[in-house]
Protein backbone atom coordinates (compact mmCIF):
# COMPACT_ATOMS: atom_id res chain seq x y z
CA UNK A 1 0.00 0.00 0.00
CA UNK A 2 1.58 3.24 -1.20
CA UNK A 3 0.67 6.43 0.67
CA UNK A 4 1.80 9.79 -0.72
CA UNK A 5 2.03 12.51 1.95
CA UNK A 6 1.90 16.16 0.91
CA UNK A 7 2.96 18.69 3.57
CA UNK A 8 1.24 21.90 2.46
CA UNK A 9 3.18 25.07 1.54
CA UNK A 10 6.94 25.44 2.27
CA UNK A 11 9.83 27.49 0.90
CA UNK A 12 8.62 30.89 -0.31
CA UNK A 13 5.05 30.05 0.81
CA UNK A 14 4.75 29.67 4.61
CA UNK A 15 0.96 29.29 4.53
CA UNK A 16 -1.04 30.68 7.45
CA UNK A 17 0.61 32.30 10.47
CA UNK A 18 -0.99 31.44 13.81
CA UNK A 19 -2.22 33.94 16.35
CA UNK A 20 0.75 32.75 18.44
CA UNK A 21 3.20 33.11 15.53
CA UNK A 22 3.25 29.42 14.59
CA UNK A 23 4.05 28.87 10.91
CA UNK A 24 1.73 26.53 9.02
CA UNK A 25 4.34 25.11 6.63
CA UNK A 26 6.53 23.99 9.56
CA UNK A 27 3.62 22.31 11.38
CA UNK A 28 2.48 20.59 8.19
CA UNK A 29 5.97 19.20 7.54
CA UNK A 30 6.48 18.00 11.12
CA UNK A 31 3.11 16.20 11.24
CA UNK A 32 3.74 14.74 7.76
CA UNK A 33 7.13 13.32 8.77
CA UNK A 34 5.62 11.88 11.96
CA UNK A 35 2.80 10.31 9.93
CA UNK A 36 5.27 8.81 7.48
CA UNK A 37 7.29 7.22 10.30
CA UNK A 38 4.15 5.65 11.81
CA UNK A 39 3.01 4.31 8.44
CA UNK A 40 6.43 2.89 7.51
CA UNK A 41 6.66 1.12 10.87
CA UNK A 42 3.28 -0.45 10.08
CA UNK A 43 4.56 -1.70 6.71
CA UNK A 44 3.26 0.97 4.31
CA UNK A 45 5.35 2.42 1.50
CA UNK A 46 5.54 6.21 1.87
CA UNK A 47 6.68 9.08 -0.31
CA UNK A 48 6.47 12.85 0.14
CA UNK A 49 6.06 15.96 -2.01
CA UNK A 50 8.71 17.58 0.21
CA UNK A 51 10.76 16.56 3.25
CA UNK A 52 12.25 19.99 4.00
CA UNK A 53 11.40 23.69 3.70
CA UNK A 54 11.31 23.94 -0.10
CA UNK A 55 8.88 25.42 -2.61
CA UNK A 56 6.85 22.86 -4.58
CA UNK A 57 4.04 23.90 -6.95
CA UNK A 58 0.57 22.40 -6.55
CA UNK A 59 0.69 20.75 -9.97
CA UNK A 60 4.09 19.22 -9.21
CA UNK A 61 2.78 17.76 -5.93
CA UNK A 62 0.01 15.98 -7.85
CA UNK A 63 2.36 14.93 -10.64
CA UNK A 64 4.84 13.38 -8.20
CA UNK A 65 2.05 11.29 -6.65
CA UNK A 66 0.70 10.25 -10.05
CA UNK A 67 4.12 9.25 -11.40
CA UNK A 68 4.94 7.31 -8.23
CA UNK A 69 1.66 5.39 -8.54
CA UNK A 70 0.33 6.22 -5.08
CA UNK A 71 -2.71 4.32 -3.84
CA UNK A 72 -3.81 7.25 -1.64
CA UNK A 73 -2.84 10.93 -1.38
CA UNK A 74 -2.96 12.82 1.93
CA UNK A 75 -2.29 16.56 2.03
CA UNK A 76 -1.59 18.05 5.46
CA UNK A 77 -2.59 21.65 6.26
CA UNK A 78 -3.74 23.91 9.11
CA UNK A 79 -6.67 26.21 8.51
CA UNK A 80 -7.24 29.87 9.38
CA UNK A 81 -10.61 31.57 9.83
CA UNK A 82 -11.61 35.19 10.42
CA UNK A 83 -13.70 33.95 13.36
CA UNK A 84 -11.25 33.06 16.20
CA UNK A 85 -13.90 30.91 17.90
CA UNK A 86 -13.94 28.45 14.97
CA UNK A 87 -12.06 25.33 16.15
CA UNK A 88 -11.42 21.74 15.16
CA UNK A 89 -10.43 19.47 12.30
CA UNK A 90 -11.95 19.19 8.84
CA UNK A 91 -11.04 17.21 5.73
CA UNK A 92 -11.70 17.95 2.05
CA UNK A 93 -12.22 15.75 -1.01
CA UNK A 94 -12.87 16.58 -4.68
CA UNK A 95 -16.15 14.82 -5.54
CA UNK A 96 -19.19 13.54 -3.64
CA UNK A 97 -19.88 9.81 -3.77
CA UNK A 98 -16.26 8.78 -4.34
CA UNK A 99 -13.76 6.61 -2.49
CA UNK A 100 -12.02 9.87 -1.59
CA UNK A 101 -15.11 11.12 0.23
CA UNK A 102 -15.32 7.93 2.32
CA UNK A 103 -11.55 8.09 2.93
CA UNK A 104 -11.93 11.70 4.12
CA UNK A 105 -14.68 10.71 6.57
CA UNK A 106 -12.60 7.83 7.97
CA UNK A 107 -9.49 9.95 8.46
CA UNK A 108 -11.29 12.98 9.89
CA UNK A 109 -13.22 10.84 12.39
CA UNK A 110 -10.03 9.07 13.48
CA UNK A 111 -8.18 12.40 13.79
CA UNK A 112 -10.92 13.91 15.95
CA UNK A 113 -11.07 10.79 18.12
CA UNK A 114 -7.30 10.63 18.73
CA UNK A 115 -6.80 14.36 19.38
CA UNK A 116 -10.06 15.32 21.07
CA UNK A 117 -10.50 18.11 18.51
CA UNK A 118 -13.99 19.19 17.48
CA UNK A 119 -15.01 17.23 14.38
CA UNK A 120 -16.07 20.01 11.98
CA UNK A 121 -16.70 17.48 9.22
CA UNK A 122 -15.76 16.68 5.62
CA UNK A 123 -16.45 18.87 2.61
CA UNK A 124 -16.19 18.92 -1.18
CA UNK A 125 -13.56 21.36 -2.50
CA UNK A 126 -12.03 22.17 -5.87
CA UNK A 127 -8.41 22.20 -4.65
CA UNK A 128 -5.70 21.67 -7.28
CA UNK A 129 -3.96 18.80 -5.47
CA UNK A 130 -7.31 16.99 -5.14
CA UNK A 131 -8.38 17.67 -8.72
CA UNK A 132 -5.07 16.81 -10.41
CA UNK A 133 -4.31 13.57 -8.57
CA UNK A 134 -5.38 10.29 -10.19
CA UNK A 135 -5.87 8.33 -6.91
CA UNK A 136 -8.25 8.94 -3.97
CA UNK A 137 -6.97 12.19 -2.47
CA UNK A 138 -7.84 14.15 0.66
CA UNK A 139 -6.70 17.40 2.25
CA UNK A 140 -6.67 17.44 6.05
CA UNK A 141 -6.95 20.73 7.93
CA UNK A 142 -5.59 19.64 11.31
CA UNK A 143 -6.95 22.58 13.32
CA UNK A 144 -7.37 26.36 13.23
CA UNK A 145 -4.30 28.62 13.55
CA UNK A 146 -6.76 31.50 14.10
CA UNK A 147 -8.04 29.87 17.31
CA UNK A 148 -5.74 30.49 20.33
CA UNK A 149 -6.27 27.01 21.81
CA UNK A 150 -5.82 25.18 18.50
CA UNK A 151 -2.73 27.26 17.66
CA UNK A 152 -1.18 26.52 21.05
CA UNK A 153 -1.80 22.78 20.66
CA UNK A 154 -0.40 22.78 17.11
CA UNK A 155 2.83 24.22 18.54
CA UNK A 156 3.35 21.22 20.83
CA UNK A 157 5.26 18.12 19.70
CA UNK A 158 3.01 15.77 21.68
CA UNK A 159 -0.11 17.12 19.98
CA UNK A 160 1.49 16.90 16.53
CA UNK A 161 2.28 13.27 17.26
CA UNK A 162 -1.37 12.65 18.18
CA UNK A 163 -2.44 14.34 14.93
CA UNK A 164 -0.16 12.00 12.99
CA UNK A 165 -1.41 8.99 14.95
CA UNK A 166 -5.03 9.97 14.33
CA UNK A 167 -4.54 10.25 10.58
CA UNK A 168 -2.63 6.95 10.62
CA UNK A 169 -5.48 5.27 12.51
CA UNK A 170 -7.88 6.36 9.77
CA UNK A 171 -5.56 4.96 7.10
CA UNK A 172 -5.17 1.69 9.04
CA UNK A 173 -8.98 1.31 9.06
CA UNK A 174 -9.70 2.41 5.52
CA UNK A 175 -6.64 1.17 3.62
CA UNK A 176 -5.09 -1.75 5.54
CA UNK A 177 -1.51 -2.48 4.60
Ligand SMILES: [Zn+2]
Nearest residue numbers: 008015077078
Ligand atom coordinates in the same frame (compact mmCIF):
# COMPACT_ATOMS: atom_id res chain seq x y z
ZN1 LIG B 1 -2.54 25.41 4.06
